[in-house]
Amino acid sequence: MKNTLRFKRFIKSLLTLIVFGQASVYAQPAIQWDRTFGSNGREYFESVKQTPDGGFIAIGHSESGKSGDKSQAGYGGTDIWIVKMAADGTKQWDLALGGDQGESNGYIELTPDGGYIVGATSTSGVGPIKSQPPYGTDFEEMYDYWIIKLSASGTVEWDKTIGGPRREFLKSLKPTKDGGYILAGVSRSPIGNDKTKAPLAYPNSYDLWVVKLSSSGEVQWDSVLGTDNYDDGGGYIEQTSDGGYILGGYLSVELNYPGDYYIAKLNQNGALQWEKTYGGPDYDQLESVLQTNDGGYLLGGWSYSGIGGDKSEASNYNSDYWIIKVDANGTKLWDKTIGAGLPTDNSDEVNNVSQLHSMTKTSDGGFLLGGSSYGSIGPDKSEPSRGKEDFWLIKIDANGTKLWDKTLGGIGNDDMNSVELSADGGIILGGTSNSTKSYDKSENSYGGDDYWIVKMAPENPPLPQNPIRINAGGPEFMTATKKLFIADKYYAGIDRISSIATGDIPNTSNDILYQSARCSPSFSYNIPVPNGEVTVYLHFAETYFGAPGKKGGKGSRQFHVNMEGVRKLTNYDIFAKAGGAMLATAETFTVNVTDGMLNIDFLTGAADLPRVSAIEVLPSPQRTLTFAPEEDATVRDGIYQNQNFGSDPLLSIKGFNGTPRDLQRVSYLKFAIPGITNVKSAKLRVYGKNHENMEGVTLVAGGVLDDSWTENGITKANAPYALNPAAEARVQVNSEMKYRDLDVTEFVRLQAAGDKVVSLALSTGSIRLLNFHSKENPSGFAPQLVIVTDNTANQVTRLGSESEEASESNTALSSVIYPNPAKDHIMLEVSSGHKSEVDLELTNMAGMQFQLQRPETEDNSTRLKVGLPGQLQAGMYLLKVQSREFSEVLKVLVTE
Template sequence: MELTVLHHKRHVARIYQLVILLALVFLGFSKTGFAQPAVLWDKTLGGAENDELSKVITTSDGGMLVGASSESGVSVDKSQASRGKFDFWIVKLSSDGTRQWDKRFGGTENDRLVGVQQTSDGGYILAGTSDSEAGGDKSENDRGAIEQKGDFWVIKISSNGTKLWDKTIGSTSNDIMTSMVLAPDNSILLGGYTTGTKGADKSEARLGRDVDDDIWIVKLSANGTKQWDKTLGTVYIDRLRNVSLTAGGEFLIAGDNALYRFSQNGNQQWEKAVPQNYPGSYLVEAFQTKDGGYILGLRTSEGRLGMHALKLDAGGNIVWSRFVKGRTSTAPYNSDELACIRQTPDGGYILAGASVSKSNADKSEDVRGVFEDFWMVKLSPNGVREWDKTMGGGGTDRPTSIELTKDGGYLIGGVTDSHMEYDKTTTHRGSNDCWLLRFAPDRADNKLSFSANALNFVARVGSPSPPAQTLVLNTSGGSPAVTFTKLSKADWLILPPAALGTVSFRVNPGNLAYGTYQVRIKASAPGFVGVDLDITMVLQPAISGRAVRINAGGKAFTAADGRVFSADRYYSGVDRVSSVTGDILGTTDDELYRNARTSAAISYDIPAPNGQYMLVLHFAEIYFGAPGGKPLGERQRLFNVNIEGQRRYTNFDIIAFTVAPMRVFRFELPITITDGRMNIDLTTGAADLPTISAIEMVPLEEYTRIIEVTAAEDATVRADEFASQNFGSSTLLDVKSGTGSSIDRYTYLKFPFVSINEIISAKLRIYGNNVETGSAINLSAYGIEDDSWTESGITWKNAPIQTNAALSTVDVSTTLNYYELDVTAFVRARSKSAQKGGGLTSIILKNPSARNRKLTFHSRENPSGLAPQLIIQTSGLYLNNIRTGAVEEEVVTIQEKESSVIYPNPVSGHFMLKLSDKHQGKVSLNISNELGQSIELPASDQPVQEVNISNLSLQNGIYLLKVQSVTEMEVLRILLVK
């Protein structure tokens, strides 16, 4: 589109049609691999009331000056009392954000600061809008009548904040200042809008109606003397958005929908219309670029279309147009609103705005809380998105100013009412505060890094503190002075002396109640990008000494997590033990399951103090289908399980639960002991002999539970010519990276689970190997917040990206085996989301070392049954919830013939239930989750019936469907994926 140049005083009558098409179409993320800049520090400034940042600038001494409007009295960061309502407030900071001094300037009414700039003598010009009369720091009365208050107000101060002079500039009506700029000779251009006509300091008549605004610009000399003023606009409402300097020292004026250029002496050079591609959009800022053209930042209607950058050449022709936005919505609050735009040293552009969008399209990170966050987007010189960064707390955070630092970094400031959470590391002051963030350059070399991004401690009330944990603090170079800071109160964490190299962290629970405690540590050093470390302590209830653990058929054994099993005891019956060699799946404690007590009748009579216990029976099929045993067939081992004289399972089939031999199954049952003994009897059923690997009886309040969650969806995505292809139904999952076409492959995993209160650990277990020759290959797991992808729809092009560093890594060799990655911190965070209505965890697997070697793992479609799993260890607090609504004396029978069938399964809302022929008459249906919470469902006596659970408030996860008739009762598993 060509923008027509209009002569001086000629108003914009129309916008010409597009004569050139937009040359570029910009899609999602560029493949240039630009990284988000790191946050060096953030700073909250304010008093006890409202303090709103307008402008932040860098200063000649390497520090910075924050300009704000404040209604706070002497409190927190504000050292001077308020003059009236809002006052001008400036805060001088050093290069590291340390507050050096602050000053307040105001009259008796509202004085709102708009701009601040440093003069060549080291002082500063402050400018804004004032409706105060003379008094306080204001030397002149307002120019307007009682109902028409509001003038431009300018103050000159010295380098230490001493007021030198002030000037009031106004018409006889209401004048609102919106921008100011200093010329090379320290003269000042003020810009804003007014409803005033000729009179007082205004030399030209109104252009529009009495109620409509005109643009008004005023030029002052370096000492504040008025030199000239101009009124601009149409017969309608016209408002000035910003003023700036061109390379030649002229003034560029940006209105809502027009650009103007003026010489230093007030002669208008030209006027250009700004295209309105969409109704309701308007110009926010405009600057001349290094190539002599212009960059325009526009705000779209309600922000729904995103932040808009428009590049023009020197003649006003469109070079490119770029919208950046997050997940779209018809809701007006799902917006991305531009506040500032600047050209960067590399010729690109940085955009800053407020966003409440979720990750999608151009946005890589979700909104932090409920309201707006700061959102920065970096564009290349030709408008291609290079990176974006979301920063915010739990409240409203809106940027108002962004500047480039001398080292190529960024300084962004705005208004916040957030407390210290998410990205905000400093405490809340009053109603609204000023929030300032200092970013390193895009490719900052000086960085600190920990050898891990999280530490997890497990302690018990009344027991000695757990051992210290060490990691390494590295630097990209040099030996800076490091400091460690806790970002929230955590007296239980003992920090080591701050130093590079190996550092040890310790915890001391003291008198804390049991539960989970978390804190974030920041390591920082002058001139270096800092690094965060998340530390969690799971404090379990005190040990009562009543737990009993027995290695059935084996010797004393200590599990990897410290549980101690005694050698086999308290048993009766034929003393017969079976054993095997080889890998036991689903555990790292293989030796516990390689021996099992196996005979025609097995009885355990275990003495135990009265009380509530969790009974855990451990099983693994180590004969049928195992090394040295008989081939695996159907229903080869069926036996009965009786607990405390009550039948719990009839014809229990281990393989029915494990799917494969040499794999662990744990049967958990809460039990109340009243006679001082626990009786367990395993008797011969329809096939072969009973067997058992281990027994645990743990007081309910001490129990830690292992929950195995199988992937609900998994898929590989591939680059280049395969970028649009879906591989979701494949039986194998690939991971590979390197150079060359079609090399890169990532694996995506999605796990459903209900909320878990206290997660001790979470391990991702995948079965596979390096299928190409060579040494072991690095495999890394990354978390993602976007769970909207589907197994049947995901491709390289639409796959979400990770929003964090690697959670953990493992070396994968050519040996086909289970490989384990620690994903505790991420799963714990996602579990908190589940408690708020979530319930999914998505993880990406990558090879970051680009070794050109393919790693292959079994998917959930693989007939081996060795699908990816999350192994979650949770404390006894979770099990207290499980007992809610549980029926302890219920007998669960596994059918000797065909069981009832649910299809489809996974279930999205409706499913069909085909009843086994063992059911007679009408059945009752009851659905329950892993917390034991249950709901009765409508049912009929039809052999095939439709069941609707779409109207229930159920989260994604695994549920149990109890089917009860007069002749039979069975329990079926449901995987709910909405």
Template sequence: MNPIVNIFIYSKILINPKNQSILMNASLHALSGSPLRCPAHRPSSLEQKAGRFTTAEKQLGKWSVLLLLFLFPFSLSAQAQPALEWNKTLGGNLREYLYAVKQTADGGYIAAGVSNSAVGGDKSQAGNGNNDYWVIKVAPDGTRQWDKMYGGKGTDELKEVFQTADGGYLLAGNSTSDAGNDKSQNDKAASGGIRGDYWIVKIDAAGEREWDKTIGGTREEILTDAKQTPDGGYILIGTSNSAVSGDKTKAGTESWIVKLRADGSIQWDNPIEYIHKSNIDPTQDGGYIVGGNTTNVPAQDYTDSYIIKLSPNGRIEWSTVFNLHQSELMDVHQTREGQYIVAVKTETPGSGIPYLVIKLGNTGIELWRKVFTTSTANDDFKLALIRQVIQTADGGFLAGGYSDSPAGADKSEDSKGGDDYWLVKMDADGNKQWDKTIGGPGQDFLQTMELTRDGGYILGGNSDSPTGQDKTEASRGEADFWIVKLAPEFNNKLLSFSANNLGFTVTADSSVPAQSVLLVASSGTPQVTLSKSASSSWLTLPSPALGTLSFNVNAAGLAPGTYNATVNAIAPGYAGATLNVLLTVVPGNQLTTVRINAGGPAFTTSDGRVFSEDRYFGGTDRIYYIPDREILYTTDDALYRTERSAPSFSYNIPVVNGDYVVVLHFAEIWFDSPKGNAGKRLFNVDMEGSRKLENYDIYAQADDALAAVEEEFQLKVTDGVLNIDFSKGAANLPTVAAIEVIPKSDFTRTTLTLPAVADAYVHTYFPDENFGTADQLIVKSGEINISRQTYLKFPLTGISEVTSARLRIYGSNVESTMKVNTSAYSVDNDAWTETAITYNNAPASSTWPLARTTVKNVPGYRVLDVTAFVQSQAEGDKVVSIMLKNPTSVNKKLIFHSKENPSGMAPELVVTTRKPVDNSFRMSAGPGLKEEPDNQKSNASTLFPNPVKKQFTLGLSSRHEGAVSLQLITRSGKLYDVKATEQSTASARKQVDLSGLSLARGMYLLKIRSGTATEVLKVLVAE
């Protein structure tokens, strides 16, 4: 009898709707006793990482084989992507720029560049001048072993590093320093001339200086590249402005090549005219290939890429010009077959600045060229810049550089912050196999990369990113070295923690119980190393091992605040695992607010609330997101575009015991089309062991898809951990977009349902007749003299800091079953009255609608999002007037209930504010006012009118102080600087003029930035 196999699948799943392929690098257990079961999945692409674990797995204690699971069609190209093994941030308190990283004989790495930081961070020595050479040696797992500074009193820029035959290193760069400190010779510039020479430093295996050489003429030399030669010497190349003088024996004022022996003495030198920004690589015949840029091309008035083949003694054998418009050659290497591979930066019409890779034969004849483009999204400022191309172990090629572009064209992943490392892997014929984006929330610039002896890659560059995305350590200063080790392609060996996050909340000088996670390897029993990020002495690491690991924190001496640490688990040849640890120290028994962006990165709302990146979750680690979709009833769309969604998951949030209000944020972003999807998702939510939501339906609560809705709950925590459990109900999967945990004493939110103080319709056939006392409101348009529009008025007395506003009208199409458009338009003139308004005296409305809905023959409430307009009126004259009409002229009558209708289903405005409403307004609002408490204070800027034609008035939030800058941002990210003038003596109100900009009709973002705050508002440009 064949045994029945039960397969448990553990994975982290990231669903990207941009393609419908699936890749799961899953871990499978085979146990006898029950049939094969697979969890339900939506048909979307998956990105594999470490996963969640069940009780059965924890008891088993190890994983078996990794398999590729064919649940749905998947992309084979994604399968080969190398996993991130580890990454290291290295730097001081100011700026470090990495130019080279090389693997060393002991399996570790040597990284080299420049620094102007003081002692601190990873720097053990102070500098000598403006910039100095900085070299740092790390172990095979990235652990820092030693660092050294070398320099004089001037500016010293280290460009390359090599390990020498004796186990030491040679450092190559340029310097303006005279003799002193680490420099033994003066700059060779003539008196009063431009300074700068090549500067070579030889150090031993421990980083101690053995000798140095200053090489140059009487003017300026700047080294651009250097390589070790097969004879143990070195070849240097750069630019020279010197005539024959000093070490320069031949005339020529552009590129200058210098061949050195192993002891640093000059073997020969040779200038090359008309080539600059050059790089060099030794060739198999003892010669050299030189790549650079030239402007000396007949009939061209722009820079072109140029390569030259040199003999062993530096004489030109052949050359090639690529005839590319405004190009810059970035890298050239000889392949193992004796041919040449070239990386070029070039501007391509319609494609921005793509990666360009060219393959040449052994005599310089072009064999093929490949262009890899990114999605510019109609914005030429979102680009890619290639830095290097290398041959890979399988005979293909890897191009590397950086890009801030979103997914699109040849780029399969969105930017992770600003610029990110971007790799493109090709086969031997230049056909793309895969691409990979690696980065943190800030700016990350790849400078160099190298094939490692295990078939993986070492990447080096510069970063100002904090912890987040792929970056596991915090920034040390303004810019740091960032080194990334990638495992070999097709490597299925990985480490994984059973949770991505641990959180501790303690009072000052107290202790809390340890917390444990499981560390497992997908196969084998590798020797594991654990390390933690800098400035985390409060976290005690367990002994490194597979299995259950217990982590402790010690808050003694720590000031109240939040402390972050990153724990990295690595093993040779394995993709590493990362654990984020958060320590929150609170004074005494003070309760603190926790906000989490479920499934997403850290996010700050327009009113200043800070949501952390997703943490404290357990269960199936499954995330879904949508890009660039409008979310109703919020100005913080990005908060609702990501969600945690899985058959079951939980949040276990450490808090100080006490009374809290929990606010759950939802939006139906999966079932977004067609509309009318109530009942498609029904799920349950439990808190502290008590059922809070039963078969909850997001769509039904919001009355729409892609619409924000919040639910709040009051509860008491007594065990130091708030437990929130999400489970399947009658349909589909549970989901949540964000979570707020707020001390009850700090919770303030008010939701008011405001009745209309005036409502009436006007009629084109009876232009002077008033219909204000009718029990119905009519909307119709079509044939001449039949059109009717409805006017509504609501008071906002005592209301400010509005966060959302929804207009609710009850009615139906009484003439057919078709759905008819009903749109809401803003009305600036509030002087009309219910008993006097007619078609002839009705105030004008905006030309572009605030919102629209459809009305069919089934009576019911229709909801329109009028948040932006109500916000502007709350900060203005405290009155909201809205006109309803059908802009499509379908000639169907829509009837809505007026405030005179006995049904009681009168028009109403549901307003949410994060500020208490004045008592005087509560007393005067009358019996129609309905109020319920809600959450936290808001203070956002407002603008009116919105939609905008040419000008609008901006009401600045009190959070802004001093000078304010404004930028209008297109959907593609293009920026327009706009200016504002004061509209009145009140500096908080400014007039903004857009008439000088050529803007298409549509939605834009207005970024408002001051010395004290930054916020973003939506602007709808009508024409």
């Protein structure tokens, strides 16, 4: 047995190597476009963000004059340089910000009014843009935080210089939930000017310095954090879900001291709640910190350390990405070291540097890690270096397991500083590049270092286009419906098959598949597939126990089946499940594959040996489809009840609750969903916020059965009635501008089975005004209906139903209900596709089931009179009609 397990591991490892390249290619998102922005000097990129109009805005600093993409002359020294792009990366405008000396770095975030807040480090005096002088008393100490508020078009609205008597360097800036801003960086100033807290470090050493600003840029409080015996660096800050802050940095900037990661948790007023350090035996530098969905934190940076201290894995040759997961109190849960192989152009370890600079959360609970790497393939890097230093993007799951990685670059040096998700589910990357047009870089440089922006498609790994079908224990075989089962392969373990020469197998026209089988005490199938969900279909027939001339029956064969290490069948009895010997049966499973290999293990159970006749592995049949509204409009009550607001850029929602009826507003949306069947889930997505304050307000979505309304004709006076929403069709809306998702699955499922048009009404019981983008909004971010369909039943080979009778049942007309609307009973005309007795099940839109009275047969057996329960409230209900042949769902509207 031990040798069998060793052989199985060897086979899996070998097959993993064979398909690794193919599987990783499937997993990586594709490049949609890339853009190079620069001038005649040097530009150093810092970050890129998506804008409300669907475009992007990039920031960094520039040493260039007016040339290339830079439309303004420099102000003196280096300037902050901003580039605004359209959705396709085309430059729309650029802006230089600076003073008579120098500005460096550059950080930008969106503000609730559609504008921007910009932060930088400045050494300049007063204007033309900078309105305040530096705080330092001599030239060497004139380094301050500089904050600039811009309009959506890039006009300067105000600026603030923030600092102490000596040096400050800004490292991050974020908007806060109260409309203000939080700044973080380092300072070596004593108390004075904006700095109210004494330094912790000895003279000339740096502390972490956090400053909270109001919405107008006024200092509200500041905090000094870090260590008291050596330098602190960084200053990466995020607001946490409790209204406080998490601050990240690192120790030992200028001293000859091994560095460590440092994080501090602050409350909403800047008071320290706890602080922690993490490190290995050598130098480690934190570059990013995120709060995770479980309330803990992910720390990311780079490390030269081997195993020791908090580091459980050694670095590969030189520096590597190092990530640490901690809980809500800072207790370490795990750490991961992710590194590359030696550069192909230089075997010296010195050049093998991989450094993480940016992280972001993904919608599936994982993370994207962005930085740069000089190394080649291995240990964690799947693609070779393009030239020298490259962008290196890595996707990990919530537990730190690497899912895929992507190398991007040109022939020169490309250093990624920023990774963000885009509104379309894709990824936007940015960094500094001196590469010419080569490899992944489609445009030439301007002669020095430039901004390089890369847009990647949504991460949606394609699964196999052709199903994998295996005739276990038998030869290649083509079914009557032209489905090819390949000869037995991908198996490991005890090699034994069982077969019979002849024998009729009821329930199928493909007897040959069941006349042979793989059957031994322990065996497995290790099938190479790209990562993701697959549908696995196992075919069985008991051709020995209970077969003609053989003893035994129920209980004679019982075995286990595991998939991806998880038990799927326990003491499975083919005879019992199929209803006897020589009968075909099957089991279907959905399995998530994460390592490029589907593992199916057949293990001995309570009796005799495991047995399988055929295996099918099909790509997940789920599809995600996004629909834009054909019509949307707001209706208002009171004096506005006859007025149409169909062309407004906003969909507004406001409750009544005793306020003047003139203020009440409800919004309607209509989507056409032609051809949609088998709805697995459906979400209405609307982009907006609570317009009046920061509190959370409940937004609800109700289904509308009357689709005759029009965008330019609907008013409150003629608006159709909306059904009461299900509990899931509700979401909290606060002052944060973002997409909100409402689960409308049940109503969309009903409409997909009917007229293929979905009308929905948005309302609230609150007196607070909620505003969302309509399809006419010039900034984009229109409403969306996102539907996931699942056609598993249609894709799996129905080997037991390949007959004329089954074909007829699938194409039969659906059953008919009348009267509809109904009051106390319905008449059900049963479809001719139902050959056997039907079962009826009545459910409301919230999922509650109701007991139906026993149907009465009318003049023939296909017409039933069904009494409705007396306690039914008026509304929409779903009637499920099910027989052995098939099931269908019909909608019933009940009136009072």
